[in-house]
Amino acid sequence: MSTAPVTVKKAEAKSKRKVSLQRGETIAGLLFVGPMFLGVTILVLLPILATVFLSFTKWNFVAGIQGIEWTSVGNYQELLKDDMFIKSLRNNMIFLLVVPIYMLVSMVLAVIIDRFVYFKGFFKVAYFMPYISSIVAVAVVWQVLFEPSYGPINEFLKAFGITDPPKWIADPNFALISIMMITVWVSIGFNMIVYMAALQSIPKDLYEAAEIDGANNWIKFARITVPLLSPTSFFLLVTGIISTFKVFDIIAVLTQGGPIGSTTMLVWYLYDTAFQNLNIGYASSIASVLLVLVLLITLGQWVAQKKWVNY
Amino acid sequence: MHDFRALDWRKALVTILMFAASVLFLLPFIWMLVTSFKTENEVFTYPIRWIPTSWNAAENYRQVWFGDYPFILYYWNSIKVSVLTTVISCTVSAMAAYGFSKIHFKGSKWLFLIILTTYMIPSQAVLVPQFILYRYIGLFDSHLGLVIIGSFSVLGTFMLRQFFMGVHQEFIESAKIDGAGHGRIFWSIAMPLVRPAIATYAILRFIWTWNDYQGPLIFLRSDNLFTIQLAMQKFTSMSGQFYSLIMAAAVSAILPLLIVFIIGQKSVVEGIALGGVKG
Structure with missing residues (x-):
């Protein structure tokens, strides 16, 4: 007790x-x-x-806080009619093409470097150089290489008998393609490294078994390597798509959205609206569109991951 | 049995082909380096002179480094911002990573979820409010402001959390029984165990900060605060036709990174491969 x-x-x-x-x-x-x-x-x-x-207001930053004016969905209505915005969005869509291109090149390079060459280390560094170099330095170099009248690239083309080579970044019809080419060039190293790491985790006996069944290199690549790399490909695809929506540096340094708006993209237009024209409300509506696009892709990734990726 | 000699011969051929392809990636850098050694009127001679006939290297680099644009100052600014950002980012990220993986407390899941959500927000979607905030609290046009923005990137938290989770819970528990608090456990037990991961993240963070163009462009205004990227862009638009000088500036901007990369190559490649991390 x-x-x-x-x-x-x-x-x-x-x-x-x-x-x-x-x-x-x-x-x-x-x-x-x-x-x-x-x-x-x-x-x-x-x-x-x-x-x-x-994004629901109209505000010129200089006017101070009391200058904020509620406009409801006015900015979004204006966006739908804004040629420059539509052009930016369209350019972003075209720009998406770089992702499958550099992924394909990186995958092939990764397989070749992983299995069929000497001096692996050299190749890793060589292809990786553009990634560690700053985009400003890279852009500046390409700017000079692409120089229309006496730049090395056009001199080279002229030597091959092309009398009227494109003016590259100075030509509205070629500027976006030029920037896409540089982007592919820059992105290959990073994607290749990720693919090479993924290749390490594919069991070697799968290839040996296929060899016994008489499979050649192509069949091994198509039936073993590509499917087993699919989670990596999916990851690179999603992050790649998201990164194309964030493209800014290279445009700011090389073209400033020009010539005549041919290389304007979402983030460039956002920057231009906010920091050159001080149109804060309108810029915020562009930022919100960017946000929604990126979130949609991320959500889509979660949904698709279950169905599409085969482990 | 394989015919090893035939196999080697094929491998050698592929190596040669791949070497030819890699030229596409190296040539612009070689051109940049060679051009930075040339006199201006030799820059665009065609066929390209890969070995300059008249060397002007000393003069070019002297003009870039000690001329109208004091690249020494910009270098110092870049080093300052990059080192501070790296140190603070590593500290804050490692602490958060430890907190989320090794301390069991109420609300931890929610806080982590919130941080995870912010990871999906593109940095450019918050630029305008950040800019206004910085103007308001006086961090605009200062290195400190730039360092703070760079230091609170949540990527490090996710990356390091994976590694802290790999630290056995028994280490932590037995240290606790011996009377150690989380501060001691973090610093003398967990940190040494994840040091390689921290090193990898530090190198990546340094490279990203050094190469950052958008941040300095938005948050800096005064010339004397410019980082090397911003300075080079300005130098390029000012020096217009002086391509040899521009290339000397570009070489100067890339060189430190190349050294960092060559020293830390293994951790950089591993880090990138591990999480496929970017930006």
């Missing part, structure tokens, strides 16, 4: 200690993730809400 209160007390003390332990864990946890969470909240979460809010 007399021991009962003692055990109760003991249990109480135990659960109290547990509570205080748990509280200690919570405090520690918050301290550890706090800085990142705080930074993300201030720099991304609140700003994205602000972007969506501002």
Whole structure:
């Protein structure tokens, strides 16, 4: 009888200690993730809400906070009629083509380098050079290489008898293609490295079994390598598509959206509207479109991943 | 049995073909380097002179580094911003990664989900509010502002979390029984175990920050704060026709990264392969 209160007390003390332990864990946890969470909240979460809010307003930054004018969906209605916006969106769609192109090249290069060459290390570095170089330096070099009248590329073409080579980035019909070519050139290294890593995880005995069945290199590539790389391909496709929507640096350095709007793209137009024309509300509506597009692709990825990727 | 000699011969042929293809990737860099050594009137001679007839390297680089555009200053700015961003980003990311993987606390899942959500938001969609915020709190046109933006990229949290999850829970538990708090466990037990991962992330973060153009373009205005990327772009538009100088500037901008890459090549390649991380 007399021991009962003692055990109760003991249990109480135990659960109290547990509570205080748990509280200690919570405090520690918050301290550890706090800085990142705080930074993300201030720099991304609140700003994205602000972007969506501002997309329904008309605001010239210079006018100050009281200059904000609620316009409801006015900006979006205007976007639908805005030739430059439609052109940007269209260019973004055309730009999507670079993704399958560089993925295909990277996959083939990765397979060749992985299995059929000497000096693997050299090739890895060579193809990877454009990725580690800054886009500004790369853009500047290509700008000179593409120089219409006496740049090396056109001199080369002239030497082959092409009397009237394109003016590349100075030509409205070729500017976007030129930028796409440079983008393919830059992106191959990164994609190739990811593919090479994925190739390491394909069991070697699959190839040996196929060899016994008399499969040649092509069949092995088409029936073993490509299907087993499909999760990687899917990942590269999605991240690649998202990154084409974020293209900005190369356009800012090389063409500034020109000549005559032929290389304008979503983010360039956003930048131009916000920071050159100080049209904050309208720029925010473009940013919101960008956000929705990227989110849609990400959501689509989750849905498709289950169906499309075969492990 | 395989005929090894025949196999080797084919492999050699493929190597030669691949070498020819890799020229496409290296030639622009070689051209850049060679051009930076030339006198201006030799830049566009055709056929391309791969070995300059008149060397002007010293003069070109002197003009770029000590001329009207003080590249030494821009270098210093880039080094400062890149190193600070890398150090802070690694610290904050490692702490968050440890918190999310090794401390079990209420709300941890929700906080992680929120951070995961922000990862999907393209950085350009928040540029305008960030810019306004920076103008308002006085971080606009400062290196500190740039460092802060770069340091709170959530990518590091995800990357490092994978590695912290690989640290056995027994290590943590037994340290706790010995009376160590999470601060001690993080610093003296978990961190040393994930050091290679931190190194990989640090190199990648350094490369990304060094190469960043968009951030400095939006958040810097004063010439004397420019990073090398911004300075080079300005230098290019100002120097117009002086292509040899522009190439000398480009070589100067790429060189430090090339060195970082060659030193840390293995971790860079592994890091990229691991998560397929980018940007």
